[in-house]
Each structure stands twice: as structure tokens, then as C-alpha cells.
Amino acid sequence: DAKTTQPTSMDCAEGRAANLPCNHSTISGNEYVYWYRQIHSQGPQYIIHGLKNNETNEMASLIITEDRKSSTLILPHATLRDTAVYYCIAPNTDKLIFGTGTRLQVFP
């Protein structure tokens, strides 16, 4: 997998947008960027993925820079239930490799 780098932790106020960055400067042209999250004591949950265009679904938006060296996952109105570890993954083999992710704490 292309190496991804994420901040260890972030805070966000409830109701505000949570912007989670990810650097993937070694990503190749056909490698997608995937985002997962793991809420405490639960299984990881798929959020979104993209190649080069921005993507949006009911959970989040994914903004990928034009050079594809970084991306940002946006949770537009964070809630307490969004507190979780968020993983940015750029797989190029037959498996997902989870790193250490970003621990997002949403506070009231």
C-alpha cells in the first residue's frame, strides 16, 4: 500500500465540521484512497473512497488534491457518535492495511 500519514489525534466541537487530513505523497495514479472508521468496541466501518474527483455520500465528503498527494475527509456536522479512530488507506495489493489512524474526539 502507498504509505499514508495522519495526525495521531484531533478534537472537534459538536455541530462543527471535522476535517481529517491524510498525506499520501507516494500514491500512484490508479490507487484509490479509502476511509474507514472504528468506533470504540465496534468493527471498522467503511466511509467513502475516491480516486481524483471529490466524493460525497450520506456520511462524509472526500476532497482529494489535484496532485493526489493528500486528501481530507470532512464530516460536515460532527456529532458525539462520530468519536472514533479514522483510517486513511491507499491499497495497492490484495488487502487493506490499517495504520494507526487519527483519533477524533468530538466534544459537546
Place this chain on the structure above:
Amino acid sequence: DTAVSQTPKYLVTQMGNDKSIKCEQNLGHDTMYWYKQDSKKFLKIMFSYNNKELIINETVPNRFSPKSPDKAHLNLHINSLELGDSAVYFCASSQYLTYEQYFGPGTRLTVT
């Protein structure tokens, strides 16, 4: 309507015992996985099956034997359990050759 289910949710057993964890998915996926998450929270893939055939086998002790009776089920049997096997084991499924995986709730295995 649970998409990926695992049983049991908790499993406490003694060293040397043999135990099994079961996984079922009702998403119509043809690929299933077992992951292990240790106490440091690192999540690592162990096995993957596509249409009942083993396609990924990471460096896992051969005390671990996955079995897929059909593409909706993937079970994990562990022989001669050791203290280091204590972890949370997650099952997941996806369509073949996609990275959009759906995970079960996990089985917390404690070996004493």
C-alpha cells in the same frame, strides 16, 4: 437485519483449549476475511476467502484454520490456544477485488 454477524461475542478459555468462531454475512458478497486486533489496537488481516477458496493467508500460526463451507460463511478454528491469541477477531466481507469491506461486531477472545 445484521449484515455481518459473528458468534460468540465473547470467548474466555484456558490455554491449550481448541475453540471456534463463526461468521456469517447476508450481503451476497463472495469474499470474506478474518482480522485480528491486538491489545495495542493494531488491526491486521489474517485470511481471506473468495468463493470458498483461500486467497490470502498471512503469516499466521497453523494452529489457526479457517473454513468456508459456503460463500456466506467463514469460520475460524484455533487449536492449542495460547495467551498471545487473546485479541478481538473481526470478520468482514466484500465483493471480490473491492476494498469496500463490511465488518462484523468482533469476537473478544481471552485466553487465561
